[in-house]
Amino acid sequence: MDLIIILHAGVATGTVILFATLGELITExxxxxxxxxxxxxxxxxxxxxxxxxxxGNAWLGLLVAMFAGxxxxxxxxxxxxxxxxxxxxxxxxxxxxxxxVSLVLGEGLSDAGGVALLPAxxxxxxxxxxxxxxxxxxxxxxxxxxSYLLVPMIxxxxxxxxxxxxxxxxxxxPAAADALGINVFRQRYLYVFIGGMLCGLAxxxxxxxxxxxxxxDKTTAGLGWIAIGLVIFAQWxxxxxxxxxxxxxALRRLILDIQGPxxxxxxxxxxxxxxxxxxxxxxxxxxxxxxxxxxxGSREAMRKRLGAPAALGIPYVRGERGA
Amino acid sequence: xxxxxxxxxxxxxxxxxxxxxANDNIDFNLRTGEIHALLGENGAGKSTLMNILTxxxxxxxxxxxxxxxxxxxxxxxxxxxxxxxxxxxxxxxVPSQSVTENILIGLDxxxxxxxxxxxxxxxxxxxxxxxxxxxxxxxxxxxxxGEQQRVEILKMLYRGVSVLIMDEPxxxxxxxxxxxxFKTLRVMAAEGKSIxxxxxxxxxxxxxxxxxxxxxxxxxxxxxxxxxxxxxAELAHLMVGRKVLFELEKKxxxxxxxxxxxxxxxxxxxxxxxxxxxxxxxxxxxxIVGVAAIAGNGQSELAEVITGLRECTAGRVLIGExxxxxxxARVSIDAGAAHIPExxxxxxxxxxxxxxxxxxxxxxxxxxxxxxxxxxxxxxQEQAESLKDEYDIIVPTIKTPVRLLSGGNLQxxxxxxxISAEPELMIAVQPTRGLDVGAIxxxxxxxxxxxxxxxxxxxxxxxxxxLVVLSDRIYVLYEGKVMGEVQNxxxxxxxxxxxxTRQEEISTEAKR
Numbered sequence: 001m002d003l004i005i006i007l008h009a010g011v012a013t014g015t016v017i018l019f020a021t022l023g024e025l026i027t028e029x030x031x032x033x034x035x036x037x038x039x040x041x042x043x044x045x046x047x048x049x050x051x052x053x054x055x056g057n058a059w060l061g062l063l064v065a066m067f068a069g070x071x072x073x074x075x076x077x078x079x080x081x082x083x084x085x086x087x088x089x090x091x092x093x094x095x096x097x098x099x100x101v102s103l104v105l106g107e108g109l110s111d112a113g114g115v116a117l118l119p120a121x122x123x124x125x126x127x128x129x130x131x132x133x134x135x136x137x138x139x140x141x142x143x144x145x146x147s148y149l150l151v152p153m154i155x156x157x158x159x160x161x162x163x164x165x166x167x168x169x170x171x172x173x174p175a176a177a178d179a180l181g182i183n184v185f186r187q188r189y190l191y192v193f194i195g196g197m198l199c200g201l202a203x204x205x206x207x208x209x210x211x212x213x214x215x216x217d218k219t220t221a222g223l224g225w226i227a228i229g230l231v232i233f234a235q236w237x238x239x240x241x242x243x244x245x246x247x248x249x250a251l252r253r254l255i256l257d258i259q260g261p262x263x264x265x266x267x268x269x270x271x272x273x274x275x276x277x278x279x280x281x282x283x284x285x286x287x288x289x290x291x292x293x294x295x296x297g298s299r300e301a302m303r304k305r306l307g308a309p310a311a312l313g314i315p316y317v318r319g320e321r322g323a
Numbered sequence: 324x325x326x327x328x329x330x331x332x333x334x335x336x337x338x339x340x341x342x343x344x345a346n347d348n349i350d351f352n353l354r355t356g357e358i359h360a361l362l363g364e365n366g367a368g369k370s371t372l373m374n375i376l377t378x379x380x381x382x383x384x385x386x387x388x389x390x391x392x393x394x395x396x397x398x399x400x401x402x403x404x405x406x407x408x409x410x411x412x413x414x415x416x417v418p419s420q421s422v423t424e425n426i427l428i429g430l431d432x433x434x435x436x437x438x439x440x441x442x443x444x445x446x447x448x449x450x451x452x453x454x455x456x457x458x459x460x461x462x463x464x465x466x467x468x469g470e471q472q473r474v475e476i477l478k479m480l481y482r483g484v485s486v487l488i489m490d491e492p493x494x495x496x497x498x499x500x501x502x503x504x505f506k507t508l509r510v511m512a513a514e515g516k517s518i519x520x521x522x523x524x525x526x527x528x529x530x531x532x533x534x535x536x537x538x539x540x541x542x543x544x545x546x547x548x549x550x551x552x553x554x555x556a557e558l559a560h561l562m563v564g565r566k567v568l569f570e571l572e573k574k575x576x577x578x579x580x581x582x583x584x585x586x587x588x589x590x591x592x593x594x595x596x597x598x599x600x601x602x603x604x605x606x607x608x609x610x611i612v613g614v615a616a617i618a619g620n621g622q623s624e625l626a627e628v629i630t631g632l633r634e635c636t637a638g639r640v641l642i643g644e645x646x647x648x649x650x651x652a653r654v655s656i657d658a659g660a661a662h663i664p665e666x667x668x669x670x671x672x673x674x675x676x677x678x679x680x681x682x683x684x685x686x687x688x689x690x691x692x693x694x695x696x697x698x699x700x701x702x703x704q705e706q707a708e709s710l711k712d713e714y715d716i717i718v719p720t721i722k723t724p725v726r727l728l729s730g731g732n733l734q735x736x737x738x739x740x741x742i743s744a745e746p747e748l749m750i751a752v753q754p755t756r757g758l759d760v761g762a763i764x765x766x767x768x769x770x771x772x773x774x775x776x777x778x779x780x781x782x783x784x785x786x787x788x789x790l791v792v793l794s795d796r797i798y799v800l801y802e803g804k805v806m807g808e809v810q811n812x813x814x815x816x817x818x819x820x821x822x823x824t825r826q827e828e829i830s831t832e833a834k835r
Binding site for chain 1: 434
């Protein structure tokens with residue numbers, strides 16, 4: 001129960017959640033809700049591991065995973081952008097589709113054993129900073145370092161660039177964007193695709209870096225749902241999304257670790273060690289939290305207060321008034 | 324004739340929608356530097372024609388020339404590139420973004436980084452040139468409706484348009500704001516911009532326009548007549564297709580006993596935000612009391628609280644001696660209230676039910692229509708037939724579902740139902756909105772008849788002219804509070820209160 005180790009592992013797990021959260025966040029900022037995160041992640045994890053296994057090239061696996069996540073997301077895009085179907089229903093179906101396809105194609109992969117993994121290394125100088133160094137900059141995956149860069153980049157992109165301005169306009173008031181010549185449909189497809197790629201990347205980060213291997217649907221184990229909850233928790237802000245993701249990663253790790261020792265802090269008799277039901281209860285907590293956030297976040301008034309994109313979940317039809 | 328005489332020329336425009344011929348061979352031309360009014364009732368085809376000019380729709384037949392050049396628009400962007408921009412009636416602004424950000428949406432420059440301070444300077448300069456004051460850094464949701472309209476105009480000017488189409492620009496403005504808008508439009512015309520002013524209000528059109536084109540049911544009834552050579556009566560005739568009298572008989576009469584008392588009402592709107600914050604007012608028998616307010620200042624919620632459709636968080640509503648707040652619509656009805664709701668199709672009627680069913684919706688509970696557990700259909704139909712004749716409801720049969728009725732006819736069905744219940748109190752919300760000029764007069768006359776018959780009437784309307792003509796007294800609401808009460812129908816005072824000045828403040832200013 002070394003706090004540094006727990007936080008170090010928390011950052012690693014948080015990386016996975018973060019990619020998925022950022023993906024969902026950028027999709028939702030364009031006004032489309034995609035509840036298929038879990039499916040896209042699992043497909044990404046399977047594709048990455050499968051390709052790395054057969055070709056020996058982890059980077060190729062990563063690319064294919066992102067592409068697979070994006071393509072799956074485009075399916076959702078066609079259903080909800082083109083045919084204006086209910087986004088919740090389509091998103092849930094996408095989870096089942098992604099999970100099903102991954103399980104079928106991934107059959108046998110669990111025996112694959114070792115594959116080429118993505119590198120982990122120390123960052124010179126930064127890793128020497130006390131406390132923060134060993135947690136954030138020592139022996140982390142290259143993808144974790146990438147995620148550090150991605151967060152401010154996405155924030156800047158959304159808030160300080162021209163395409164980001166258009167992204168926000170399309171998510172807040174598509175009719176206004178349309179009247180000024182922005183192609184609302186193209187924009188939404190683009191960000192649905194990018195969101196799907198990031199979810200695929202999240203899956204690849206799992207199976208190639210953070211907890212290597214293919215464990216069928218236990219690979220993601222509900223992390224996608226936590227990501228969806230975190231988007232609301234983060235109020236659609238990438239910086240908050242990063243804080244939330246790393247916090248949840250650490251919590252998850254803590255919940256696993258706290259069940260290990262017979263004695264806590266050298267004196268306390270560890271109840272979680274002796275009572276397995278208490279342990280299950282602990283493991284359930286992040287998901288319970290996610291459900292609570294989703295329920296709260298689904299209330300119209302609360303969404304307004306949290307700053308949800310005003311057109312989130314509403315199909316755009318030219319000529320209909322208001323948003 | 325030099326070809327540059329017309330900034331825009333539209334010839335033989337035809338546009339069909341399923342079941343409707345929205346534009347039937349329409350000609351329209353706009354001279355450089357003029358303000359040209361496009362006059363017509365709702366559904367006459369004004370918006371369709373302008374949506375064609377701005378590239379939102381494509382015409383089925385006919386063509387458009389800009390400065391003598393034939394053009395084909397596939398999207399609003401094409402139209403803007405050709406120098407034609409529209410300010411929509413419902414503003415196309417992103418509330419969470421700043422003024423500058425809204426103006427920059429869809430432009431090629433800035434290329435990537437927004438660099439807002441640089442563009443804020445440019446917008447400031449444009450504001451000075453056209454006298455359109457608004458803070459470029461402010462978020463849209465912080466701005467008043469008038470300021471938002473200025474942002475819309477700036478958006479188009481920034482894109483360098485030479486033709487600006489204003490779709491019903493005064494509908495959402497207080498009188499002072501309308502004056503400001505007219506000044507701006509004149510400045511723009513003087514700077515060489517050509518302006519199309521879409522409206523159905525005769526007075527405004529006569530005041531602001533150089534020339535007028537009138538549409539009726541998709542056809543042109545007058546092309547570019549000079550505003551100085553026409554008058555209200557002629558325009559109304561062109562617009563409606565028959566003579567309109569503009570004469571209402573309002574008798575002098577003393578108000579009777581108090582029928583409606585509202586005491587310190589507080590209520591929330593649909594977004595759970597305060598909509599009414601301590602409203603008190605009363606209405607007596609035999610008087611029409613108006614409520615003036617810009618849309619969204621609590622007037623809709625006020626009507627709903629009185630009619631039992633919305634809960635209030637504090638305060639009392641008395642109809643006669645009965646407390647009706649936080650009970651139900653039926654309690655209000657039984658206390659003698661009638662309701663002409665704002666939303667005719669969803670609150671005022673059941674669209675898929677027949678005219679008969681909609682007419683008996685209040686009286687079905689009582690004999691003779693009620694007959695034990697069942698409804699006496701023959702009595703119901705007799706009553707419906709006689710109401711149909713009495714109120715001039717034009718329908719094929721009384722079995723027709725009301726969703727097929729025009730706005731004016733539907734409103735007559737609702738009025739027939741509510742008035743035939745002989746109410747002591749009538750709450751009328753926007754009773755003439757969207758009706759044609761002739762129908763408006765009929766509805767207004769019915770309200771005056773009710774006043775004469777001794778009913779207490781609370782009239783909530785966004786048409787100031789209508790309020791002033793019909794009402795004995797007018798309360799002005801602003802952000803859920805009563806700003807003051809006006810007896811003499813002084814539009815200037817009402818306008819100041821509608822934008823948040825308290826009556827006491829106006830009188831102290833006058834003393835200085």
